[in-house]
Amino acid sequence: SALHSRHAGREISEKLLSDDLKAIFLLSDGLNINGSELVKGFNDILPQNVIVTGGLAGDGSKFESTWVLKEKCPTQNCVSAIGFYGDNFSIHTGYKGGWDVFGPERTVTKSSGNILFTLDNKPALELYKMYLGELASELPSSGLLFPLSIRKDTHDNTDLVRTILAIDEERQSLTFAGDIPQGYLAKLMKANIDNLIEGASVAAKRTNITNIDNTSLSISISCVGRRLILKERAEEELEASIDILPNNTQLIGYYSYGEISPNFINQDCDLHNQTMTLTVIHES
Structure with missing residues (x-):
């Protein structure tokens, strides 16, 4: 715990x-x-x-x-x-x-420790599946290809990157390898x-x-x-x-x-x- x-x-x-x-x-x-x-x-x-x-x-x-x-x-x-x-x-x-960010920056609207429930009040898992397309069926392993960049606010230049470890279909949540504080800003990332x-x-x-x-x-x-x-x-x-x-x-x-x-x-x-x-x- x-x-x-x-x-x-x-x-x-x-x-x-x-x-x-x-x-x-x-x-x-x-x-x-x-x-x-x-x-x-x-x-x-x-x-x-x-x-x-x-x-x-x-x-x-x-x-x-x-x-x-x-x-x-x-x-x-x-x-x-x-x-x-x-x-x-x-x-x-x-x-x-060395990852590239893509898509809009969203607010972490609900989280608990390293579990992310919503981004901009939308279910986190649903949002991820939309971006992953066909790769969504391979979660959580395919999530390694699309980590999340988080920062405290727009003045924070020390972006931290978070990797998906597990998904919860029932709660539509994502569990990451590190904390995702509520109120932080988040962007999806992809490989270059x-x-x-x-x-x-x-x-x-x-x-x-x-x-x-x-x-x-x-x-x-x-x-x-x-x-x-x-x-x-x-x-x-x-x-x-x-x-x-x-x-x-x-x-x-x-x-x-x-x-x-x-x-x-x-x-x-x-x-x-x-x-x-x-x-x-x-x-x-």
């Missing part, structure tokens, strides 16, 4: 917090944990100079079961985190989507393959890492929706990011149901969807 997810974030933060805590990398169940509430829990406790990155586990387009390792065993309903301490290393982050690949390049540039002598590790977390669209071109987004990062960078990663990274406004930890998110670590 949302309450348990936020509590988990707070509890982990309290366990890891100390004067020399520099960063936290976390991995979470992708279906049973509310990612938005989880990151709120971290923001409740941690000072702004502590970087929090990571992601939610994914299950391809099946949406059946996700897990993280706990004491060497795959475990559902679980969040795992590691704290980085001291001054002998540096950590850099960057994220970017070249822009998605360019987005991975921008994510790498946003890490602001310059060439270094030491080997660095880049943990690349990309949304599973990007993988489904890029198909055989998926490796191009990895190449686009590695081309920008220092030459001696080792790359690992996975495809997620949500990416966690600081935003560029106040450095608070945020949940993102449909982005390429990079965490680059190297010894100082």
